[in-house]
Amino acid sequence: MRNLFTDVFDNYSTTRAKLGGVAKLVGTPDQVSLLNEIPHRIETFLKDRKIAHLYKVKGSIGNGNIARVPWVGIFRKEVTENAENGYYVVLLFSEDMSKCFLSLNQGITAVEKRYTKSFAWKKMEEAATRALSYLEVAPDVWKGKIPLASTGDLGRAYEAAAIASYEYLRTDPPSDAVFFENLTYLLKHYERLFSLFGKNLHSLFSVSEEEFQNVVLEKAAQLTTSEHVKNIVSAPLFVNPLSNKYVRSPVVAAAAIQAAQFSCEIDATHWTFLSRARKKRYVEAHHLIPISQQSHFQASLDVVANIVSLCATCHRLLHYGADNERKSLLMTLFRQRKEQLQKHDLQIGSNDFLRFYAGTAVIED
Ligand SMILES: [Zn+2]
Ligand SMILES: [Zn+2]
Structure with missing residues (x-):
């Protein structure tokens, strides 16, 4: 040797x-x-x-x-x-x-x-x-x-x-x-x-919510053409065996952010600051049907149709707000997305949808 x-x-x-x-x-x-x-x-x-x-x-x-x-x-x-x-x-x-x-x-x-x-x-x-x-x-x-x-x-x-x-x-x-x-x-x-x-050691690292949102913005800023975005519809969803949680795909979330043109889907006039990620407006990706509910569905919840772009305030409100505060926001988003969700075999009525959010202290994406 x-x-x-x-x-x-x-x-x-x-x-x-x-x-x-x-x-x-x-x-x-x-x-x-x-x-x-x-x-x-x-x-x-x-x-x-x-x-x-x-x-x-x-x-x-x-x-x-x-x-x-x-x-x-x-x-x-x-x-x-x-x-x-x-x-x-x-x-x-x-x-x-x-x-x-x-x-x-x-x-x-x-x-x-x-x-x-x-x-x-x-x-x-x-x-x-x-x-x-x-x-x-x-x-x-x-x-x-x-x-x-x-x-x-x-x-x-x-x-x-x-x-x-x-x-x-x-x-x-x-x-x-x-x-x-x-x-x-x-x-x-x-x-x-x-x-x-x-086969891999990916379960040995974790990605915090903050890290996830930063990577999503960075990737969203790199997606330029609408054709590019259209091709990204979903990614295979997998469970991290150590944390037992579903692992979200940043690129799918990035496509959703890009499709919403970096604006809040509750109200596009909601003000957000410019982020360091290539000077795009700061928004966050949120899975409308929370990804923790995946076991109720055959089709993947990690699809562009199920991911909304939100300003930080609206996003936090959905996670931490009182039920009566967030209900109208949830219904706004639900009405906007109902058809798209159906196209992806995600059939759900508004009552069942609201139940995913009702009463729980923390919504896990
Ligand atoms: Zn969220
Ligand atoms: Zn907002």
Whole structure:
């Protein structure tokens, strides 16, 4: 392994510069190491331990654009077979080629798409910290965030999403014995997380109401064309197994906000301040039939038809106001949305609708 690591450390930056940013196969020693030799050595190791059938091993120098942080991933097939999703063990070379990490890390693309990039990184870091608390990790293991000297998004995501890692310096690459002992150790913890959490670690981070509304506004400001908005109707709804709550989709709520043109649907003249999210007016997304009532419906409640855009006062009123205060607001919204809800197989009479709100101290979205 030492020589293979050195081939990458010594040549990757030069190859990257020569290729002018394009991920092209040119058979240099760094590419042979990353794409063939290192994956092959890891596969042989897994075969010897009779667990090769459980894993897919793959090296990458990037797709289209050449990667600043090249990697070799070891994916447990039941969790994921690609770097975008789930979590896996991955050998990551730092951008400045001064070191590399063998890291139990997370695929970040799915979370980035659902929320925003910087928010996703923050939440993956939170998931990594929580995941660590379920593992008993030896003192010599690097815990949490790793420094990859990265100036690109992918590297920064890997820095934030690292759970447990081993560091190897360019000046002191690991022997085979050390590397495979470390790999065995991380695979053991990979198995442990799989037995606890299944295919992804998304249940390990939570999104507060405030965070949700901020991401929704940010995403709503990015939705520009009405065509774009029209295509976003619903998202698959899932339950977070740890909190046992339904997880709302920010992009669906964003489409509803954009469709309402960032105004309050109780009364478009309600004044709201400009938010920092690209200078759009500050409004909040509210699920008219509260998402906590999902068990009463076959069709998803997380649809644009069921999400209203409200000024902060009206929104708080719906959640915390006295029944007689909020009844007229609820009826206004119900009348506006009744037909749209029916189109989405959400049939409900006004009395049943009001009952979802009656008497409860807190309406959970
Ligand atoms: Zn609400
Ligand atoms: Zn209002």
